[in-house]
Amino acid sequence: MEQLKRFLRDKGFALALLACLVAAAAAGVWAVRTVRDELKENLDGLNEPDSTSTLPGIDEDLTIIPEEEYPEWQQPTTPAANSVANVPKADPAPKAGSSTSSAASSGQASGSGSVREPSALQGASSPASSSAAPASTQPVFGRVLNAYSGDELVYNKTLGDWRTHNGIDYAAREGEAVPSPVDGSVVLAGADGSWGPVVAVKDSAGRVWRLCGVASPKVKEGDTVSAGQVLGTVGSVSCECAEESHLHLEVKQGDSYLDPAACRN
Structure with a gap:
């Protein structure tokens, strides 16, 4: 017993x-x-969330749709309220080589006339002012490059004015x-100053x-010609x-110039 006490005393702390x-x-x-x-x-x-659980602050009745199930939004197509019928189509553009050129001048400049840029005016033929006027025909069948300008001034590329x-x-x-554009008599067949070769029929x-x-x-002064006869x-x-x-x-009545398009029947 004494030995146990000694052991416990010696080893107690340990x-x-x-x-x-x-x-x-x-x-x-x-x-x-x-x-x-x-x-x-x-x-x-976390791995097995409760399907009925809700996040704090979110209404329990709110249904969250997965991103992949979002319906694709499409722009609604609504027909025009009013449609226009019988709209005229534009004329096709002229082909290459048919470009218009500047209008040339033939008379003296008029100080009272207005000035405009040269253009290829496709003037429509106007009916003759008098039914008693003789019939006429277009001398050639090409397109109109430059129309009659009346009192308006146009630029002459050749003369530069x-x-x-x-x-x-x-x-x-x-x-x-x-x-020949008309029936009549030849009053000039030859050169006429800056105009070059000219044939005039009255x-x-x-x-x-x-x-x-x-x-x-092919004609000379004094010859009688018919409309359509080659001059x-x-x-x-x-x-x-x-x-x-x-x-x-050109068409002249005395000293006045007339619009050739208005003189044709």
Whole structure:
């Protein structure tokens, strides 16, 4: 018994320390197991969420639609309230090679006339002012390059100035036959100053039809011709030679110039 007391007295501190260590180890093991179990429960709760659970602050009746199930929004297509019928279509653009040129001038500049840029005016033919006027025909069948300008000034590319254009320029190939526009008598067949070769025919109404740029005339002054009779071939108009190949037609009643398009029946 004395030996046990001596042993306990000598080893008591060591035994107490050992007991503390064992108790601490047991407490640590218990704490680790407790934390592990709690973490396991939390992880299980995250992996298997309750479908009926709601987030704080969110109405329980609110249905959340997965992103992949969002319906695709489409722009509604509504027909026009009013539709327009019988809309005229624009004329097709002119083909290459048919470009318009500047209007050439043939008369003296008029100080009271207005000024406009040259353009290819496709003037529609106007009916004759008098049913008693003799019938006439277009001398060539080309498009209108430059129309009659009246008192308006247009730019002459050849002469480099602004003046009135007292006739109509018809596009025509060089060497093409030129028919007479009216029945009448030839009053000029030859050169006429800056206009070059000219054939002029006077009709029964006293109007003189001047065709400028008629080369190789087949008629002479004093001849009687019929509408459509060949007067010569297309040549060059000297004072309008910078323009596209054409025939210049003027109509004069005394000293006044008339619009050739308005003189044709």
